[in-house]
Amino acid sequence: MTPSQEQEIWMYQHMVISRFFEESIEKIYMEGKTPAFNMAKGPIPGEMHLSNGQEPCAVGVCAHLNKEDIVVSTHRPHHIAIAKGVDLMKMTAEIFGKKTGLSGGRGGHMHIFDANVNFSCSGIIGESVGVAAGAALSRKMQGKPGVAIAYLGEGAANQGAFHEALNLASVWKLPVVFVIEDNAWGISVSKQASTAVKYNSDRAVAYSMPGIHIPNNDPVQIFEKAGEAIERARRGEGPTLIEIETSRLAGHFMGDAEAYRPAGEKEHLATIDPIPAFKKRLHDRYQWTEEQDEALRSQARETVDAAIQFARDSEYPAPEEALEKVFV
Numbered sequence: 001m002t003p004s005q006e007q008e009i010w011m012y013q014h015m016v017i018s019r020f021f022e023e024s025i026e027k028i029y030m031e032g033k034t035p036a037f038n039m040a041k042g043p044i045p046g047e048m049h050l051s052n053g054q055e056p057c058a059v060g061v062c063a064h065l066n067k068e069d070i071v072v073s074t075h076r077p078h079h080i081a082i083a084k085g086v087d088l089m090k091m092t093a094e095i096f097g098k099k100t101g102l103s104g105g106r107g108g109h110m111h112i113f114d115a116n117v118n119f120s121c122s123g124i125i126g127e128s129v130g131v132a133a134g135a136a137l138s139r140k141m142q143g144k145p146g147v148a149i150a151y152l153g154e155g156a157a158n159q160g161a162f163h164e165a166l167n168l169a170s171v172w173k174l175p176v177v178f179v180i181e182d183n184a185w186g187i188s189v190s191k192q193a194s195t196a197v198k199y200n201s202d203r204a205v206a207y208s209m210p211g212i213h214i215p216n217n218d219p220v221q222i223f224e225k226a227g228e229a230i231e232r233a234r235r236g237e238g239p240t241l242i243e244i245e246t247s248r249l250a251g252h253f254m255g256d257a258e259a260y261r262p263a264g265e266k267e268h269l270a271t272i273d274p275i276p277a278f279k280k281r282l283h284d285r286y287q288w289t290e291e292q293d294e295a296l297r298s299q300a301r302e303t304v305d306a307a308i309q310f311a312r313d314s315e316y317p318a319p320e321e322a323l324e325k326v327f328v
Contacts, residue, residue: 001223001224001227001228001231002220002224003063003220003223003224005285005286007063007223008219008220008278008281008282008285008286009282009286009296010059010063011056011059011060011063011219011223011278012059012219012275012278012279012282012296013296013300014055014058014059014062014082014083015055015056015058015059015079015219015274015275015278016275016296016297016300017082017088017300017303017304018051018055018058018078018079018082018083019052019055019275020297020300020301020304021078021082021088021092021304021307022050022051022052022078022079023052024304024305024308025044025048025050025078025095026048026050026250026254028042028043028044028308029042029044029048029254030042030254031043031044033255037255039255043096043312044095044096044097044109045097046108046109047109047110047253047254048109048253048254049075049076049109049110049252049253049254050076050078050250050254051076051077051078051079051080052248052249052250053183053217053246053247053248053249053250053269053273053274054076054079054181054183054217054246054247054248055079055219055274055275056217056218056219056222056244056246056274056278057079057080057151057179057181057217057222057244057246058079058080058082058083058084059079059083059219059222059223060219060220060221060222060223060226060244061083061149061177061179061222061223061226061230062080062083062084062085062149063083063223063227064223064226064227064230065084065147065149065230066146067085067116067117067118068118068144068145068146069118069146069147069148069149070118070119070132070135070136070139070146070147070148070149071084071118071119071120071148071149071151072120072121072122072127072128072131072132072135072148072149072150072151073112073119073120073121073122073128073151074121074122074125074128074151074152074153074156074181075110075121075122075123075124075125076153076181077109077110077112077121078091078109080119080121080151081112081114081119081121084114084117084118084119085117085119086102086112086114086117086119087102087114087116088303088304088307089306089307089310089311090102090114091112091114091307092307092308092310092311093105093310093311093314094107094108094109094112095108095109095311096311096312096314097316097317098311098314098315098316098317099314099315099316099317099321100310100311100314100315101311101314102114104317104321104325105316105317106317106325110122110123111123118146125152125153125155125156125159126152126156126157126159126161126162127161128150128151128152128156129150129152129156129161129162129165129166129178130161130164130165131150132148132149132150132165132176132178133148133150133165133168133169133174133176135148135176136148136169136174136175136176136233136239137172137174139175140172140174140175145234146175147175147176147177147230147233147234148174148175148176148177149176149177149179149230150165150176150177150178150179151179151181152178152179152180152181153180153181153182153183153186154180154181154182154183154184154186154191154195154200154243155186155187155189155191155194155195156180156186157180157195157200157203158194158195162178163203163207165178166178166203166204166207166209166239166241167207169207169209169238169239170207170208170209170238170239173236173237173238173239174233174238174239175233175234175236175238175239176233176239177226177229177230177233177239177240177241177242178239178240178241178242179226179242179244180200180201180241180242180243180244181244181246182200182243182244182245182246183246183247183248184245184248185248185252185260185261187252188252188256188260189260190260199211199213199243200241200243201213201241201242201243203241204240204241207239207241209238209239209240209241210229210232210240210241211240211241211242211243212225212229212240212241212242212243213243213245214242214243214244214245215245216245217244217245217246217247217272217274218274219274219278220281222244225242226242228240229242247269247272247273247274248269249266249269249270249273279293
């Protein structure tokens, strides 16, 4: 299942939008938080987890999805939300805590929900697997179309819920694909220090499902393997476990000193940034020109800038609105 030129350009475009978005959020997040870092200050209070470097994991999978398909993401969700088609203006307003946000400013960046495209995420480690499996079960029981995708980090594969969800998904042959974004670090703990197996994809055999390991953070390999897994799910043949070796170019969260990283690691990761690598692929395969690239980047920048401006201009919810939409 090889991507077409149109699909490759779509993947590259959404990787660029995601990167511009994260770079913009990074700058705005630090407003009012210096000289002494205070997470509560500035226009975007609270934690912030950037996805720079992990863009291929989003576009390679979401290129195969439609609105009926369900995606449940992690606490590092922006790249996946953008690839799934979440309303960028409303998502940005939500991150700013504004009334025009997807949840009226109640959720923030780790709790993004867009029912129009069946996207959700959570700050709880490993929660996506059970939610996605449940969504897939619901679709199967109701005879409705659509597959479910659960994104999780490599550290979450050591949670009990991961194994429970994979077991039941296989028993019931659910239309779900589990996608592990292996960025090598569970917060500040290396994968080698926390996980007994080299590849989490090897665990799939214990649950009678295909396990696929994808190295090198390659969007095209991800597209090909994810496409096969998604088609398998659509045919009613059950779940697949995919583990993607990706790169977290920034810290676990904004303000992370990253003292745990070995010397030279971040410098090395910068040399294998997936966006310049994919741009080169487009040039080599399709004679992608600098003029085309600049036009795409300009449009991406305009899209991000418009979303940022919309969020800045939007009103905060009134204090009394905190009592609305609350179950008691």
